[in-house]
Amino acid sequence: MATGREQQPGRSELDEVMENVARVHQELEERREREGALNALIDTVRELAEQQTRADLERTLTRRIRLLLGLDAAFVGVQTTDGARVVHAPDGHVSTMLNMGMATPDGVGLGSWAQQANAPAWTSDYLTDDRFDHDEVVDDVMLSEGLRGLIAVPLARDATSSTSLYAGARSVRSFTPEEVSLVSTLGQVAGALLRRHTAAEEAEADRRDLRRRLELTEERARDRRPPLLDALLSAVLGGAELSALAAETAERLGAAVCVRSPDGRELARAGTPDGGWPAPEDVRRAAPWTRPTGVPVAVDGRTWAAPIRARDDDFGLLLAVFDAPGGAEAGESVRAAAKALSVTALLRVHGPISEAQIRDELLSQLLTESTATDPQAARRRERRARHLGIDLAEPHVVTAAECGPGEPSAAVLSWADAHTRRCGGLRTVQGERLVLLLPGSDPGAAADEVAAELRRVCDRPVGVGGAGPASGIEQVRRAYEEALRTLEALRALGREGAAACARDLGFFGALLSDRPGVGEFVDAELGPLLDYDRQHCTELAATLEAYLATGGSPTHAARRLHVHPNTVSRRLERIGDLLGPDWHAPERAMELHLALRLTRLRDLVGAGAPG
Incomplete structure (x- = not known):
């Protein structure tokens, strides 16, 4: 019987030692590879966890998985409630077919297979693999991209959508168990992070909805209509026409109203009383009694008459017919309305100049008339601006919008008046362009906001050029010229209907800017x-x-x-x-x-x- 370890015939002890050394080296190499893969996975998980938005998370995920596996392309597919899969965050050298927003049918392809199994699915050659259902659209995309080896792993699923990660190579490629395990682990981590971002987005949406409801509730709580006279005077100073004032008066009084001239002609009417208007002789009988004192008179149980007068000027008569008889309170309301209408008459007689006209004229002078050689004129305009609540020493931006053809419509001007009053700015019309001077230091953001609002008002894209920030009269004028140049550049570049400032146009903007360099x-x-x-x-x-x-x-x-x-x-x-x-x-x-x-x-x- 042999003692000790039996030696195989033909093998020397040195061969066995070398074999053991090679095995140890192989094990060490495999351990180093596993450690390297683990470190790469940890770094990837750390980077994914640092992303603040879902979009950033998806971009980081596709870039990392492509680099970890040494593949050519990666993307995220999201199946929406309408049944289509939409491509997100494509990474690698891909054509326009596999680009952001591309939609593919549901229920086909490797991703649907992976979602159904809730596990990674892979193929070494996509187009020739018949283990899953194919679709002509998806196959055309894969053929166009030249992708063959492909792996898909489900990331997240909820009641409205499901998300999968795809990574592929432009060659026939098998995926090792280690690679599948790596992708599966990364998919589980990314899925948890995606669910966290989804929950955060839903919470943010709920927060915005609650804030909107709170603001609506506060607005309703603040909606205490101002006294009748104050409200009507505000409408008068805002340039409202007589017919609009009659409608406003009827709404606030809760009555049908009629405005008549001193000789009895009807000037404006709003509403129709249930029992009809009083007889003309009843009105004539009551009217003289109202004029000497200015006190409203009850024509009948439901009708009040009040003179429209100022000093010794007689401008006519206001009739108000209520649904039910009213006492002294109704008479005082009619008297207040008549006072507001008398202001309208005075403005017409003495040449009305509204605040809107004053603001328009001031901005027109700021944009077109230089004060570089006239310091006194500059100081006068600065004082006028301060009286209107505009501090020209603070940063302002200028936007020029083409709402044409033709001059801006009444709807556009109405929006511009409301927007500039809300923001504390000015507006004017230069030729066929609407020009706004707004407080702020970001001309690009201002141009985008104006373009979005005018698109809603005009129901079509509106080109807007922005410039600034500008402080002082001369800088405002130069900013206006730069805004016009930007608007012309957008047209020359074939970007009609777009919004931009000089910095948005890159090198072209550097040439257009008032401060090129x-x-x-x-x-x-x-x-x-x-x-x-x-x-x-x-x-x-x-x-x-x-x-x-x-x-x-x-x-x-x-x-x-x-x-x-x-x-x-x-x-x-x-x-x-x-x-x-x-x-x-x-x-x-x-x-x-x-x-x-x-x-x-x-x-x-x-x-x-x-x-």
Whole structure:
């Protein structure tokens, strides 16, 4: 009998030792890979948990899963209540077919299979796999994108929608058990985070609804109609016509009213009394008694007559017919209404000038008449503005809107009057353009708000140019000229009906602005990137320039920079974090490329300048 370990024929003890060493090395390598995957998973979970909105969470998730698995594209599919799947947060080099908002049918494809099983589902070659139902639209998209290997994992589901994560490769590709486990774990974490964001969004929606209800309740609580005379005088000073004043009077009195001239002609009427109007002879009999004293007189049990007069001027008679007999309180209400109508008559006789006309005229002068050589005129206009509640020393923005063809309609002017009074600004009409002067320092936001409101009023898109902020009379005038240039630029760029300020137009805005400058344009486009390079001694700007110069190819950019393609991919990811997710959109990429060229030129000029 042999003692000790039997030695296999043909194998030496050295071979066994080498085999054991190789096995140990393999186990160590597998352990390192598992540790690396675990660390990557932990980093991904930490980054996902830091996202503040659902959209940011989805973008981070698709980017991370694509990089972790080394795939070509990833996206999130959301099935809505109408049964369609809508693409969210596409990541990777994808065409317009697989873009934000693309809808696909429900009940087909790999995602529906995964949702039904509530577990990850994958295929090495999507188009040839017959384990799930296919759809012509989805297959056309997959064929157009060139995607073959695909994995889908369900993220979240509720009563109104379900969400799945997709990641794919442009080659036949199998997914290892470790990769499936990684995606499944990440999907569970992301699903929990998505449910948290959904709950937060629902809570925010409920909070807004409660706030809206509270504001509505407070508004109703505050809705205590002012005294009749004050309300009618406000309408008079606002430029209301006699017919509108008669309607307002009838509504507030709860009676049918009629305004007659001194010779008995009917000037305006509102409402129809149930028992009809009093007989003309009854009115004539009562009218003389009202005129000497100005005291209203009861014509009959339900009708009151009050003179419309001021000083010694007689402007006519107000009749009010109530549904039921009224006492002295009804007579005093009719008397107050007659006083308001007498103010209307005085304004007509002596040439009415409403506050709206004064505000319109002031802004027109500010926009078109320079006071650079006339300090006294500037001080007069500043005083007029202060009397109207406008402090021109504070920042203001100017918006110019094209509501045409033709001059702005009455509905547009009515909205402009209400908006400027609410905001504490001014409005005027210059040619066919509506111009607003509004307090604030963000011309882009002001232009967007004005465009949205005018779209609602005009029922069509309205082009709006914004400029500012401006402080002082001369700056307001220059801001108006810049707003007009921006409006013309929008038309020249084929963006009729859009809203923008100079900074929204990139390099074109730098040319249009009253303060043009290459430095401002470069800082606006590349500021965060250049600051990061300076603070961390990195080469993100050079990487971006190489990437754009090589047609968006990380491989070619890496060859030009003499670095590994993975290094370029990591740098591009950081560039996206600094410049925003739309940095590689065609228009934005063009402006970034131009800004990089200008930066290089500026550095060359600075280096060659004399010390």
